[in-house]
Amino acid sequence: MSESVPVSCPSCGRRHTFVASVHSCACGAPVAPSLAKGAPVEPVTQRSWAEEWVRVRCAACGREDHWPRPELGCACGAMLRIPLRREGAAGPAADAVAGDPVAGDPLAGPARPPAGPPAHIPLPRTAAAPRPSFRPLTIRTADDAVTAAALYLRWLGFKGVIRTGEGRAGRPAGIDLRGPGVLAQVDPTTRPATPRSVECLWLNGLNASVVSVFFSLAGYADEARARADELSVPLFVLDLTGTPRPVNGPADELVSAGA
Numbered sequence: 001m002s003e004s005v006p007v008s009c010p011s012c013g014r015r016h017t018f019v020a021s022v023h024s025c026a027c028g029a030p031v032a033p034s035l036a037k038g039a040p041v042e043p044v045t046q047r048s049w050a051e052e053w054v055r056v057r058c059a060a061c062g063r064e065d066h067w068p069r070p071e072l073g074c075a076c077g078a079m080l081r082i083p084l085r086r087e088g089a090a091g092p093a094a095d096a097v098a099g100d101p102v103a104g105d106p107l108a109g110p111a112r113p114p115a116g117p118p119a120h121i122p123l124p125r126t127a128a129a130p131r132p133s134f135r136p137l138t139i140r141t142a143d144d145a146v147t148a149a150a151l152y153l154r155w156l157g158f159k160g161v162i163r164t165g166e167g168r169a170g171r172p173a174g175i176d177l178r179g180p181g182v183l184a185q186v187d188p189t190t191r192p193a194t195p196r197s198v199e200c201l202w203l204n205g206l207n208a209s210v211v212s213v214f215f216s217l218a219g220y221a222d223e224a225r226a227r228a229d230e231l232s233v234p235l236f237v238l239d240l241t242g243t244p245r246p247v248n249g250p251a252d253e254l255v256s257a258g259a
Contacts, residue, residue, distance in 0.1 A: 029060035039083035136242035142188035148242035157259030
């Protein structure tokens with residue numbers, strides 16, 4: 001299971017739960033930087049190559065690769081760098097290599113750029129300029145929930161997001177919103193979303209070659225969250241203020257990188 005830590009935004013005070021993204025080593029084992037619980041986060045104000053990557057050692061084979069340094073995008077527009085532990089991690093969540101400066105370590109010196117190109121370069125992240133603050137829509141009805149989700153997707157950078165429309169011919173079951181590059185389901189019921197709902201949404205997105213995003217008012221069953229992590233489906237919980245909250249790693253990554 002992915003490691004998680006509580007995060008408090010120093011800019012606005014919002015509290016989040018950050019879930020570490022798990023990557024795949026060349027040997028097939030899962031790896032992830034080890035998060036430093038309780039250490040303060042750092043707002044990202046400037047970017048450099050050295051600060052964008054962290055070396056991670058695979059606990060299974062000992063291979064060291066470069067992976068994106070964990071970051072979280074707050075709804076206020078701040079981009080937050082998650083501090084990492086220098087040593088010690090149990091299981092498949094491998095360590096940031098000792099000696100690498102890590103965010104939140106007051107004893108670390110200036111970050112050193114990697115020696116030569118990294119052994120592994122994942123898909124690039126496009127951490128754009130900070131977004132303006134998201135303006136939520138108070139949710140009083142199921143229709144409001146769908147509207148709030150649409151506003152949030154547009155805020156993330158998905159252009160042209162529209163409702164699929166009740167009774168529209170060819171409308172996939174369970175899909176409430178669509179736009180170029182994205183499909184979304186909004187569950188306004190009082191029951192946690194099920195694994196089947198997550199899988200159906202994922203299949204629709206896979207068939208359309210787009211990102212699938214799930215919004216729920218009542219949260220998710222444990223099995224649904226586990227399945228979403230396996231399928232890399234971003235999950236958000238809507239509160240009655242209309243503010244979506246990411247609840248898994250793919251959702252955190254979507255907030256961080258945007259559309």
